[in-house]
Amino acid sequence: MSEEQLTAFIAKVQAGATLQKQLNAEGPDVVSIAKAAGFSITT
Structure with missing residues (x-):
């Protein structure tokens, strides 16, 4: 996730x-939540 995408995710x-x-x-899966919100996550 680029810095621009992170900023957009935080705003959303x-x-x-x-x-x-x-x-x-409790125990959220932030990567899954971000992907479901339309953001691209790579590890």
């Missing part, structure tokens, strides 16, 4: 209650 999380709830859940 801040703007959306659903993503915030998913990330605040």
Whole structure:
């Protein structure tokens, strides 16, 4: 994930209650959440 994509993901999380709830859940899988939100993650 590029810095631009990370910034966009953070902005999308801040703007959306659903993503915030998913990330605040116990043991969230941040990579899966980001991919489901349309972001490309590589490891």
